[in-house]
Amino acid sequence: MSAATRPSKLFKNLNAKIASIPMILTALCVFVGGTTWTVVYSFTDSKLLPRLRFVGIEQYERLWASQRWIVSIENLAIYGILSLVFSLVIGFLLAALLDQKIRFEDTFRTIFLYPFALSFIVTGLVWQWILNPQFGVQGIVRGLGWESFSFDPLYNADIVIYGIMIAGLWQGTGLVMCLMLAGLRGIDEDIWKAARVDGIPMWKTYLFIVIPMMRPVFITTLVIIASGIVKLYDLVVAQTGGGPGNASEVPAKYVYEFMFRAQNLGQGFAASTMMLLTVAIIVVPWAYLEFGRRR
Amino acid sequence: MTSVLVRDVSLNFGTVEVLKALNLDVPEGEFLVLLGPSGCGKSTLLNCIAGLLDVSAGQIFIKNKNVTWEEPKDRGIGMVFQSYALYPQMTVKGNLSFGLKNAGVAKDEIEKRIARTSEILQIGPLLERKPSQLSGGQRQRVAIGRALVRDVDVFLFDEPLSNLDAKLRSELRVEIKRLHQRLANTMIYVTHDQIEAMTLADRIAVMKGGVIQQLDAPQAIYNRPVNRFVAGFLGSPAMNFLDGELAAGPSFKIGATAVPLARYTFDGSASRIGPAVLGIRPEHIAFGDAAKASPFSQQVEVELVEPMGSDTLVWTRLGSQNLSFRVEAEKPLTVGDKVLIGFDPARASIFDSTAGNRI
Amino acid sequence: MSNPATLAATVAGADAIAAELGGPSGPRPRVTFSRRNIILYGTLIFAAIYYLIPLYVMVVTSLKGMPEIRLGNIFSPPIEITFEPWVKAWATACTGLNCDGLSRGFWNSVRITVPSVVLSIAIASVNGYALANWRFKGADLFFTILIFGAFIPYQVMIYPIVIMLREIGLYGSLTGLVIVHSIFGMPILTLLFRNYFSSLPEELFKAARVDGAGFWGIYLRIMLPMSLPIFVVAVILQVTGIWNDFLFGVVYTRPDTYPMTVQLNNIVNSTQGVKEYNVNMAATIITGLVPLAIYFISGKLFVRGIAAGAVKG
16 A cells, blocks of 8 residues: 555455445345335235335225234234243243253253254144144044044134144244253352352242343343244245135235235235334334443 | 361262362351462362352361251351352342341341441442442442341351452452451351452461361461462462472582571471472562571572562572562662572471472 | 361361261262152153154154054054155155156255355355454444344345346246345344454454455455354354245245255145155155254254354344
């Protein structure tokens, strides 16, 4: 670099900028551009092909008038809330059990976590088979002599979403357990000793000292599970295909159907914008708390 | 009267022996410091006394009661930890009262104890704050308070000042000493800091490899270390060690120089002959006129001068071996000066050159 | 080695008291079958069985013949072990017009996964390196957008990407899908590498600069050799993630380039013909084998990978 002519600011650190081109393109074109594009086109009456003929909020009115969309939102709410609660509770309990200086800890952890390595498609297909009314759990219990036993979640529109939840929990609780275990291991050993010297029973130590200390872990886990839940799609496709009827429809599937099958792009865009809104409601307050406070 | 008694306590983690058949007797009201490098077993011993670790063999008595199998809460101890270990989501008051509430202590009794504790430690204004709003020194005071409210006979401190900066450390050191004078409880204090040990202790137990090397009053340990390890571990700047030969006379030969040992008291009667190590602390070496009066003196050349503020450490050679001595800061010594130094062999320590034991 | 005089004195005193008291000595007695242990291990074993059942059912079903399955119990071990379903699932199961089994999907998935993993990690590691050590104005803004992008539902972005790929003529091709995977792998991987490179001592970077090494020189000669573990974590994360992907496969590829997951779903959930549950389960296991193998081989690194993935944001 010659001292006489200082290179222009643009070329300073040039290699780093060149290396960052993919990131900049992704951030601007795909994440910002793509999202804006979809939001803008959700106010048009695009059918087979996107076109810029604005119709105001007509797509949204139609969306919220659609029984299928209402069902998918209800399903997402039930699935979301229940699987949040269950996966946090089960994940924490398993982590707490594993944290008792037990034997074969690695074996147990490996067993609880392996479903997480499997895809939702594989998960959905296995549980479709286990919950098969003729050969699966229901069939076996009936075979044992309890003829009136009924457990066919995948063929019963009222409870189909719970059938999907069982599979979802099987796949995902291992992750929660892992995060919780990392959180528990991060707790100062001296805290446990202090509580023991103070004579505080173990369950009280967990409840009043350890869990409050793990608040950041809980919140991060919550955000991770929640943003995963909104994306719920493959599992439903594999396990029920949205059936029986439309009883296990979820927003992500609704979007896909309208964009690529029903050739009603505007509807798809409106529905996906609603999904974006849902995620924003979860992520923005969290990001504000997490990063706003740090500054 | 014995307050804490450790009898033949061993602890093994798998095949590793952390404590080896250790014995310790702490009289009522004594301030005992367990001192040693990291990994010497001092914290492990404290955890065994607290009941946080299960011993592999042996017994522990507190107040003449066998507590070997008791839970920590039933042993009549309070403990202060290095990382404070305050419950972060509770206020200071909550931290002090949580254990008592669990033990079913009456409400007004809890209030009374908290009032007394906060008066002793001057943490009254902090009672409604959370630990995150406190400074390091305040946190450690609260941690001490949590041990105090338990109203117990024995306090255990596990390196309580290691997380603090140097200034705060010396302040709190004084406070802990005052606390001991006021309460007159038995206190067992683990540290790797020799200054803390020297200033606080009634007696120091110097540990290494799961064994107590020497258990004595600070000054006795400082002046008559039982082995080379203890001699080197205590004292800053460190003791000089000079290799040489014990000869008849008795005298100690460093190359051509002979140090007369007439005034040295040998451990045991057998005067030995052969290789040995002579240890002499830098501040026990006299210089100039004072050296002339010493039983042993020698002309040496100044090689290096380290001014330390309150005094100056001067490096020289005796024969071919490095030697340092302390002089007042005002003495104008420069490199290359020829000076006379000397010491009284009575203040030296002579160690076996292989085993390192005091001779 | 202890001072005999002092110790002798204390031990003498100690003996007097101990003689009076005696009592428990040594470790606390432990009961192997204490109530606590029974509850603890009982719960864990019960949970472990629940987690293992689907794997067991998959394997057992895939080894039975159809007549045996129709007889009844999905949990009963096979009376007569047959590998016929595995062969059929791999080589001859039909999806639509193709009847060459999962093998086609398997090779498609390999052709998708390998370049996607390489490309996404190459991009993200250089990116993370630039963000950690060569920060330029505005870099943090793009990075923040990228991290928030990780939370945007894919459904919002899939159609604009369809248009972009169509414009450059890659829609429906494996190359297009590789690009998509690289894009969506970027947030988490960039974060992973940025955090890792930031944790390396800065002096190292400074020393290399003083020695005259430039952007690429430092990256290739200093950073890369030091970051093997994080590359392994990234590979684990990406291979499982991309292999298990379904949505992008279904949107951006055509039937003859479908990845394994999509093909599996089509085989199992096809409405034509008789349901062959044993073939279905064999196909399901085969599809799950790659990520499972990675999981069991990588062990703790997998845990590290998902823990790293979890701290995103």
